[in-house]
Amino acid sequence: MQNLPAILLESSPVSLNPVTSTDLLAILPVLILLGTGAVVLVMDLFQSVPAGEGETRKPVLHFLSILGAVIAGAQICGALAAPDTGATSFFRDALRIDKFSLAMSLLIVLGAAFSLLGAADTLRRRGLEHGEFHALILFSAASMILFTQSASLIMAFLSLETLSMSVYVLTAYTREEKRSNEGALKYFILGSLSTGFLLLGLVFIYGATRSTNLVEIEAALRGGGANLDSPLLLCGLALTLIGLSFKIGAFPFHSWLPDAYEGALSIVTGFMAVTVKVASFAVLLRLALLFGSTPSAGTIGAELHASLTAALSTLAVLTMVFGNVVALVQRSLKRMLAYSAIAHTGYLLVGVITAMEAKRSGLAAGTGAGQAVLFYLFPYALMTLGAFTCMSYLGRGTEDCESLESYRGLGRQQPVLALGILLLMISFAGIPPTAGFWGKLLIFRQAIDTGHWGLALTGIVTSVVSVYYYLSVVVNMYMQPGGENEPLSTEPRTCGKLAILLTVGAVAIVGLLPDTFFRLSMAYSLR
Amino acid sequence: MTLSLSFCLHLSAAIFSIGVYGVLTRSNLIVILMSLEIMLNAVNLSLVAFGRAFLTDLTRDPSGPQVFVIMVLAVAAAEAAVGLSILLAVYRKWRTTNAGEIDLLKG
Amino acid sequence: MSFSDSIFWVFATTAVVPAFLILFTRSIVRMAFLLLGSLAGFAGLYLQLNAAFLGFTQVMVYIGGILILFLFGVMLTQRSDIPVREKVGPALAVPGFFAGLLLMAALLFIALQNPWKTHPPVPVTEPDTPVIGIKLLSTYILPFEAVSILLLAAMVGATYIARVQAPGAPDGQAELSDSNAEGRLE
Numbered sequence: 001m002q003n004l005p006a007i008l009l010e011s012s013p014v015s016l017n018p019v020t021s022t023d024l025l026a027i028l029p030v031l032i033l034l035g036t037g038a039v040v041l042v043m044d045l046f047q048s049v050p051a052g053e054g055e056t057r058k059p060v061l062h063f064l065s066i067l068g069a070v071i072a073g074a075q076i077c078g079a080l081a082a083p084d085t086g087a088t089s090f091f092r093d094a095l096r097i098d099k100f101s102l103a104m105s106l107l108i109v110l111g112a113a114f115s116l117l118g119a120a121d122t123l124r125r126r127g128l129e130h131g132e133f134h135a136l137i138l139f140s141a142a143s144m145i146l147f148t149q150s151a152s153l154i155m156a157f158l159s160l161e162t163l164s165m166s167v168y169v170l171t172a173y174t175r176e177e178k179r180s181n182e183g184a185l186k187y188f189i190l191g192s193l194s195t196g197f198l199l200l201g202l203v204f205i206y207g208a209t210r211s212t213n214l215v216e217i218e219a220a221l222r223g224g225g226a227n228l229d230s231p232l233l234l235c236g237l238a239l240t241l242i243g244l245s246f247k248i249g250a251f252p253f254h255s256w257l258p259d260a261y262e263g264a265l266s267i268v269t270g271f272m273a274v275t276v277k278v279a280s281f282a283v284l285l286r287l288a289l290l291f292g293s294t295p296s297a298g299t300i301g302a303e304l305h306a307s308l309t310a311a312l313s314t315l316a317v318l319t320m321v322f323g324n325v326v327a328l329v330q331r332s333l334k335r336m337l338a339y340s341a342i343a344h345t346g347y348l349l350v351g352v353i354t355a356m357e358a359k360r361s362g363l364a365a366g367t368g369a370g371q372a373v374l375f376y377l378f379p380y381a382l383m384t385l386g387a388f389t390c391m392s393y394l395g396r397g398t399e400d401c402e403s404l405e406s407y408r409g410l411g412r413q414q415p416v417l418a419l420g421i422l423l424l425m426i427s428f429a430g431i432p433p434t435a436g437f438w439g440k441l442l443i444f445r446q447a448i449d450t451g452h453w454g455l456a457l458t459g460i461v462t463s464v465v466s467v468y469y470y471l472s473v474v475v476n477m478y479m480q481p482g483g484e485n486e487p488l489s490t491e492p493r494t495c496g497k498l499a500i501l502l503t504v505g506a507v508a509i510v511g512l513l514p515d516t517f518f519r520l521s522m523a524y525s526l527r
Numbered sequence: 528m529t530l531s532l533s534f535c536l537h538l539s540a541a542i543f544s545i546g547v548y549g550v551l552t553r554s555n556l557i558v559i560l561m562s563l564e565i566m567l568n569a570v571n572l573s574l575v576a577f578g579r580a581f582l583t584d585l586t587r588d589p590s591g592p593q594v595f596v597i598m599v600l601a602v603a604a605a606e607a608a609v610g611l612s613i614l615l616a617v618y619r620k621w622r623t624t625n626a627g628e629i630d631l632l633k634g
Numbered sequence: 635m636s637f638s639d640s641i642f643w644v645f646a647t648t649a650v651v652p653a654f655l656i657l658f659t660r661s662i663v664r665m666a667f668l669l670l671g672s673l674a675g676f677a678g679l680y681l682q683l684n685a686a687f688l689g690f691t692q693v694m695v696y697i698g699g700i701l702i703l704f705l706f707g708v709m710l711t712q713r714s715d716i717p718v719r720e721k722v723g724p725a726l727a728v729p730g731f732f733a734g735l736l737l738m739a740a741l742l743f744i745a746l747q748n749p750w751k752t753h754p755p756v757p758v759t760e761p762d763t764p765v766i767g768i769k770l771l772s773t774y775i776l777p778f779e780a781v782s783i784l785l786l787a788a789m790v791g792a793t794y795i796a797r798v799q800a801p802g803a804p805d806g807q808a809e810l811s812d813s814n815a816e817g818r819l820e
Binding site: 168199200210258 | 543546547550556559563566567569570573574577581591592594595598599602605606609610613614616617620621626629630631632
Binding site: 534535536537538539540541542543544545546547548549551552555557558560562564565568572575576578579582589590591593594596597598600602603604605606607608609611612613614615618619624 | 691696703707766773774781785
């Protein structure tokens with residue numbers, strides 16, 4: 001041991017306990033989620049399955065996993081309610097926790113909790129109650145929280161991969177179905193391709209800034225030092241952006257999304273539509289603000305800002321137009337919602353661009369950047385969860401009922417379910433005074449304020465187009481006579497009813513009280 | 528000097544492009560998985576090359592890139608396992624590993 | 635050309651040429667062995683680049699683990715009635731070629747642009763394996779632990795998907811649902 005390199009001697013007390021209790025307390029929600037996942041996996045072994053029956057009953061799994069998610073959510077709420085002390089680093093700068101990342105984590109846990117609540121009926125009906133489902137949802141939620149809070153490129157890459165692996169498997173969860181296999185396969189191949197691009201991008205960023213730590217990268221940018229290599233940094237950023245665009249499903253990188261959404265169980269689709277998007281946008285926003293809005297000594301800051309704005313604007317316009325236009329011609333509700341999810345990615349990208357502008361032109365005291373994204377994501381998450389939970393009841397046995405025509409007469413047959421879908425579709429379309437409307441209003445308003453007239457105009461025109469396809473669902477449910485075939489549907493049981501009621505109710509509350517939620521998103525925005 | 532950073536980046540770029548080409552054009556799923564692994568290897572090479580070039584920069588932690596590579600190795604192993612299990616599930620239902628024949632989902 | 639330079643060239647060739655040949659090979663088993671050559675070349679390059687630990691890890695993880703996994707995959711999925719050969723899908727061959735070419739041009743451009751092309755080579759120092767070990771358990775403790783979550787999730791998921799059918803389900807149920815799915819989709 002005498003001839004160890006100097007680096008060891010410098011940081012000589014290679015501290016015997018590298019993890020302190022404050023570190024562990026900071027990631028308590030993550031630990032709760034992981035622990036619950038592990039316990040559920042073990043509990044599954046002791047659940048007896050009545051052989052030869054289509055339906056299974058393992059209430060313990062649902063109860064335990066929902067309980068874990070609720071406790072983790074309560075923990076995050078507690079941290080959110082505590083007085084703001086700014087961003088704090090944990091685990092030797094691997095994580096950086098602030099109000100913004102906590103708010104995003106809360107959305108992720110919310111998504112996991114509602115998916116687990118809504119999944120109980122589907123899994124039972126289709127005989128798919130395995131501990132793996134709950135464990136993977138909880139594991140991926142835990143890694144998504146780590147992803148939103150990560151402050152080093154290594155941690156971000158690892159947690160992104162963990163969440164991706166879990167979501168690939170969840171897409172393939174109905175392993176006996178061809179469509180599910182195919183969706184998962186396409187998702188996996190294109191997702192792994194994007195991982196390659198993202199990783200190369202991160203490595204180039206490391207090569208240009210000589211650090212994997214976001215705080216040190218910011219310092220390097222501020223200094224504008226001689227070490228910074230702008231073509232390498234630009235190329236790295238471009239590759240990272242391509243990688244993240246795959247994950248959020250922005251236009252030229254969206255091709256996996258409709259297939260994966262259609263192939264997966266409706267509940268899983270809702271889960272990944274919400275949580276993967278929330279986590280990826282949290283990191284995209286953070287990186288965009290870091291690279292696009294940091295004032296630097298040299299010209300590199302202006303150069304990065306210009307290129308990032310141009311790239312994100314192009315992505316946003318293409319995504320909004322493509323998503324909405326292709327959604328118009330879809331015959332299957334699930335595919336239509338998938339393309340509309342692409343369209344919503346476009347609106348959120350506009351929010352990221354305005355946040356960059358706001359941060360760059362200097363924030364007023366007490367405000368932050370990105371409140372539009374936060375304010376949009378909260379109701380969007382609830383709407384998507386509610387819509388896909390409702391969809392999971394449309395179908396009988398293992399069959400889905402997905403084409404728009406098959407919804408005819410649903411308003412008579414399942415009034416509660418139809419009313420829920422009606423409210424959610426109106427909110428998706430952004431008709432005032434719903435939650436979806438306020439979110440869009442704030443994003444387009446900020447786009448106009450920061451001078452992005454083109455983006456705002458594209459957004460408004462495409463949202464008007466989107467009203468057509470959202471309302472055609474409602475027209476089919478209420479105003480078309482049910483044909484000779486009654487719509488296939490299943491009555492939601494207690495868990496499902498609760499999930500639908502809570503999501504629809506929360507969307508209605510956000511729509512009626514936008515001021516409260518605007519103030520909250522202001523308080524939790526990125527400093 | 529052949530051992531320069533620039534040379535390693537050239538090498539890495541060439542191999543990465545081979546991997547991307549393989550993923551985009553090959554129809555056999557196992558070959559696609561192999562191409563994905565080639566891509567990750569190419570990235571690892573540039574990471575190690577950067578790490579070596581920055582050894583002289585005493586303000587930075589020299590073992591950072593190597594730790595990063597170890598993490599990427601773990602990710603590559605996990606990716607291969609999940610990818611092959613999805614491949615097996617697909618093969619069980621479709622009786623093929625040709626990506627061109629797997630085309631139920633359209634629109 | 636010095637001795638270490640020529641060794642480096644040998645490893646570089648070993649890494650690139652098999653990877654390139656994979657693009658022109660039709661037999662999948664041959665591809666797996668070409669991949670082995672390429673991965674071994676990478677291991678040699680790591681040894682040359684002051685990363686001895688990574689070189690050996692590369693051999694153990696990739697050649698000893700992942701490649702074997704691929705060979706199992708080949709054996710499990712190739713039917714005897716279809717020769718183990720494949721064609722390039724015509725739909726993506728041309729765009730794929732141009733995408734690869736464009737990407738390569740962009741990356742080469744970046745590599746040429748960077749200011750270290752005259753960077754002096756670093757003298758070969760002692761192996762830094764102890765440093766990596768200590769760093770993994772101090773500075774990088776959280777990523778190190780996060781890898782275990784990744785591997786656990788991948789393991790649970792992979793075993794779930796690859797398992798044939800749910801325990802307790804009667805035989806033939808898989809076939810039944812298979813035919814159902816086909817009937818519905820047609």
